[in-house]
Amino acid sequence: xxxxxxxxxxxxxxxxxxxxxxxxxxxxxxxxxxxxxxxxxxxxxxxxxxxxxxxxxxxxxxxxxxxxxxxxxxxxxxxxxxxxxxxxxxxxxxxxxxxxxxxxxxxxxxxxxxxxxxxxxxxxxxxxxxxxxxxxxxxxxxxxxxxxxxxxxxxxxxxxxxxxxxxxxxxxxxxxxxxxxxxxxxxxxxxxxxxxxxxxxxxxxxxxxxxxxxxxxxxxxxxxxxxxxxxxxxxxxxxxxxxxxxxxxxxxxxxxxxxxxxxxxxxxxxxxxxxxxxxxxxxxxxxxxxxxxxxxxxxxxxxxxxxxxxxxxxxxxxxxxxxxxxxxxxxxxxxxxxxxxxxxxxxxxxxxxxxxxxxxxxxxxxxxxxxxxxxxxxxxxxxxxxxxxxxxxxxx
Amino acid sequence: xxxxxxxxxxxxxxxxxxxxxxxxxxxxxxxxxxxxxxxxxxxxxxxxxxxxxxxxxxxxxxxxxxxxxxxxxxxxxxxx
Numbered sequence: 175x176x177x178x179x180x181x182x183x184x185x186x187x188x189x190x191x192x193x194x195x196x197x198x199x200x201x202x203x204x205x206x207x208x209x210x211x212x213x214x215x216x217x218x219x220x221x222x223x224x225x226x227x228x229x230x231x232x233x234x235x236x237x238x239x240x241x242x243x244x245x246x247x248x249x250x251x252x253x254x255x256x257x258x259x260x261x262x263x264x265x266x267x268x269x270x271x272x273x274x275x276x277x278x279x280x281x282x283x284x285x286x287x288x289x290x291x292x293x294x295x296x297x298x299x300x301x302x303x304x305x306x307x308x309x310x311x312x313x314x315x316x317x318x319x320x321x322x323x324x325x326x327x328x329x330x331x332x333x334x335x336x337x338x339x340x341x342x343x344x345x346x347x348x349x350x351x352x353x354x355x356x357x358x359x360x361x362x363x364x365x366x367x368x369x370x371x372x373x374x375x376x377x378x379x380x381x382x383x384x385x386x387x388x389x390x391x392x393x394x395x396x397x398x399x400x401x402x403x404x405x406x407x408x409x410x411x412x413x414x415x416x417x418x419x420x421x422x423x424x425x426x427x428x429x430x431x432x433x434x435x436x437x438x439x440x441x442x443x444x445x446x447x448x449x450x451x452x453x454x455x456x457x458x459x460x461x462x463x464x465x466x467x468x469x470x471x472x473x474x475x476x477x478x479x480x481x482x483x484x485x486x487x488x489x490x491x492x493x494x495x496x497x498x499x500x501x502x503x504x505x506x507x508x509x510x511x512x513x514x515x516x517x518x519x520x521x522x523x524x525x526x527x528x529x530x531x532x533x534x535x536x537x538x539x540x541x542x543x544x545x546x547x548x549x550x551x552x553x554x555x556x557x558x559x560x561x562x563x564x565x566x567x568x569x570x
Numbered sequence: 571x572x573x574x575x576x577x578x579x580x581x582x583x584x585x586x587x588x589x590x591x592x593x594x595x596x597x598x599x600x601x602x603x604x605x606x607x608x609x610x611x612x613x614x615x616x617x618x619x620x621x622x623x624x625x626x627x628x629x630x631x632x633x634x635x636x637x638x639x640x641x642x643x644x645x646x647x648x649x650x
Contacts, residue, residue, distance in 0.1 A: 248617060250616070250627060250628060250632060251628050251629070252628075252629050253628060253629050253630050481613075482610060482613035482614070482617070483613070485613060485616075485629055486610070486612065486613050486632070488629040489629035489630070489633040490609075490632075490633055491633075516609065518609070521608075
């Protein structure tokens with residue numbers, strides 16, 4: 175019996191895939207508490223919730239090898255393109271902000287990946303939100319409000335289930351059945367794993383918690399010509415991506431807030447605006463003095479889709495991430511992204527331009543919690559030392 | 571290999587990938603020219619090219635090889 179499992183991957187994991195494979199291992203089995211992949215790519219270590227016997231060990235090993243083979247075999251090596259590199263900007267702080275955030279009551283964990291935030295973090299988020307609203311204004315992008323729930327049928331129509339099944343968060347309710355509801359009201363109780371209610375008490379899944387903001391706009395525009403031939407819009411919303419044991423402090427939340435500026439129209443309109451947005455945000459980050467880099471990236475597609483979809487995104491430069499420096503761990507964190515979806519949503523949802531061709535779409539998206547977190551990781555908690563405009567904003 | 575043979579070989583590869591008759595694949599076809607040659611169709615072609623011609627493609631080549639003439643020119647160059 176062992177609670178740590180060492181596995182030699184069936185194929186050596188190239189360095190550019192080490193992080194992607196490690197993050198996917200969290201979904202291999204519920205017994206895995208933490209997974210590590212050596213940077214050499216030749217060793218995987220699984221830390222398990224409890225000791226397992228030889229049979230379960232063999233089963234876990236086989237599942238891990240499935241992940242490795244699916245992701246590594248025939249993987250296309252990405253060529254990372256760096257558009258901006260300001261990682262060497264001086265920072266004021268090198269400590270782990272989590273310690274201070276907890277001590278100050280600025281961060282309180284409700285459950286894995288779900289946090290309430292205190293006034294300092296909230297005001298910082300509001301400061302960044304104001305910058306993103308200015309960006310939206312500069313494009314004349316009016317505000318929209320979108321729901322937190324999204325119909326299952328919507329996500330099916332854009333093939334989300336195949337691309338990101340691991341990160342979905344489902345919404346349900348008790349079935350319309352008096353006995354079921356009575357029984358629930360009398361017997362429902364939680365243990366450390368959750369509610370004790372039988373799964374058949376719940377309705378079929380009709381809705382999920384929305385994983386992104388812009389999808390709602392695309393569905394509102396579906397199955398008709400795009401009015402005026404082009405559109406800019408902005409919205410902010412709660413987004414949900416379940417990341418299992420990869421959920422870590424404010425760096426990786428299950429429930430987070432995303433502000434998006436969204437463009438729909440001809441290819442050139444979308445690409446030009448994405449580039450203009452990047453240039454305008456570069457000025458904002460320069461004013462603040464944020465240490466960051468903008469580089470090509472890919473979405474965290476699930477294992478079966480990863481190889482092809484990630485390579486396509488990378489090849490056609492569809493996604494660039496704003497990666498802010500985290501000095502305390504000598505690492506970076508994606509705080510936003512500049513995205514171009516080509517005509518994927520236009521074709522999938524039948525959003526047409528005047529000539530009948532499918533509309534192209536793109537968005538720039540910012541994670542507000544991550545922005546505040548990265549700022550605190552670089553500038554610390556002594557507000558007097560902060561850049562003047564941030565200091566003034568949080569003191570209002 | 572004569573250039574026209576190579577064009578036909580690539581056309582056959584695309585036809586198999588897209589489950590279409592070879593006649594449905596014109597020799598100058600490019601990405602987006604038919605609905606099957608979309609993003610996922612493109613990646614399917616890239617995987618099949620690697621297997622068929624024993625080549626290794628990186629993301630820069632994936633972006634470049636977006637038409638039959640470009641694919642043929644690249645393979646011809648590799649096979650010189």
